[in-house]
Amino acid sequence: MRTLPSRKPLGEKLLSKLAAETAAITGSADAKTEAATRYGRARKAKWFEPVVKTLCELAGPGRRCMFCSGSESSDVEHYRPKAVHPELAMEWENYLWSCTPCNRGKSNRFPPETEDGGLLINPLDENVWDFFFIDDYGLLTPRFDSEAGVPDERAVSTRDLLSLNREAVHESRLMRLRNLRQQVTDTFGLLKQRKLSKGEARERLETWKLEPWQPDVASYFLSGPGKDRSPFKEFLAAI
């Protein structure tokens, strides 16, 4: 999970094409089959490409999965499964970008026939740091809901359904965190010794923010609530 830019509106023409597809689905006697067929066809069609392109732009450098930020290749994902909500199969607001392992975790344990995925946090349309923080070991941790006296229910179910701390992803997150911490510490040191100007340090900061390697770490510690943690806090205050 990471902070993503807000969902930008698609062009009029594309939206009306999607709306026409939706109308055909909802007008059909067997909406679920119709949705599967029409989406399958669209995913291979030329006219649908701008949808994919826009999602990739939102995902940012490396086109990393919007859920886990891992390195597995990703594809268009329906936040609410099209088998339960055929009327949302061709709805822009329902699209996310997710990797195969996350997608599989979602569909396996949220049988699309019965569940609508509502307990899943939507990384594009919700503020993910309201629900998660990244701890010093790189574990994506559900925040504690002090009113309920338990960790946030939706965050816990999201973490567990998608296995957001599965070893492959977590190891990469921990490595990125250790690496970023080291880079910040080193740069801060150079800054204090006046071997580096503030401008140069700010340039480095921008590079780190755009680095596609496990970008949730940079999102949390360089732009999110993690800015308060040492050594990021001291460094960011100094530049």
Added chain:
Amino acid sequence: MYIKSIHLENVRSFPELQFDFERPGGRFAGWTVFVGGNSSGKSTILRSAALALIGPEAGGRLAGSPTGWIQKGQTKASVVLKVKWDREYDGFKQAGKNPGDSFEAGVRWFLEKKTDEIPEFKGVDKRNANDTRIKSAERGPWSPNSFGWFSAGYGPMRRLTGSSSEAMRYSSSKELESRYVTLFREDAALSESEEWLRRMHARTLESSSSEIGRMLEGVKELLGDGLLPHGMKISRITVDHVFVEDAKEVELPMRDISDGCRSIYATILDLIHGLCEVYGANKLFERTSEGKLVVACPGVVIIDEIEAHLHPSWQRDIPEWLKVHFPKIQFLVSTHSPLIAQAADENGLFILPLQSDEDQVARPATDAEYERIRWGTAHKTILGVAFGLKTTRTRWATQKLKRWQELNAKHHEGIRLAASEKREFVQLQKQMELAFDGAPVDAL
């Protein structure tokens, strides 16, 4: 011969499956691996290939009852191989037109009537344009009297001793199925090969057959070439025993060495024995330009769960050893071990999903997946697409990590921890350093 491709239809859990085994450059020899969980159908693919290689007659004797092969709700099933043959090594029996470089060999199961319980088990009928039956398989690999066509199969329970009497009858027969007994029967052993070695030895004592003597020397040299740990090698063959000796010159009978050693020894000895029977003692060995003795005969060798009884260091080394010492053999193996899978040659890695994973189908690994696996560590391979583990930690440790997150989340929000929670928190904090190799502030 080599298997170019396999096609299954309605066999057990596979509605349809088509795998092509050709490597870049038109090669087939080397290491081809099937990975997948228990009940993912690995053994089904290997046994199907075996049955199509030896045909319905020998296959029928070997597989026993033909029930259970047809997918539920279907009335027929088939497995068809494209077999590539080698003019130098493989010969056809009886007169007839020989096929081009490859031909089909297939077997099928079918219920005559839907209500029948026991299916028929027959060869797949293949006809040419004039509606004449093509008998390449019957005249070639399926014929007990044709020359060449070496293939063999080994199951996970292969061992040197302790065969049931019935399994024994199969393994000591001269029929095609004898080289596949352990693949189909858990009660079978590979004792025949040790006996063969002793018989050969006895023959060199009776007559001074230099051909057999050279062959025995070859066997000793091959098995002594870095296969067994601690520099173990065959030291002596007597009429009663085959003796193995380690680097400290401690000698003991082969049947008394550890399970892992024995299983590998028995399998490789059986392989040499089989190849020797098929191609003859003088065609068996060849010396490479570097002076290494290798078995240079072609053929197909199927091994189910090759890692059985093997220490991880052996799992890592055995594929390489087999590939170097049997450079012309096409190995088709199944495994649960990342170390075995990592040795796969190009276009030689096939992923079988669990039966519960309904949206997945059996497929070859993509080039990118294959490259990742062959360059990767066992740890990464286990977590990757071929094995798909989410974690390699125990459930206990995974639960502890979740508990840590819970307490840390409370701490993170500035909520006071109760005294007992605090103690647990402090302790877990220390243990996290064990779980993640170091304190959180550690640099790379």
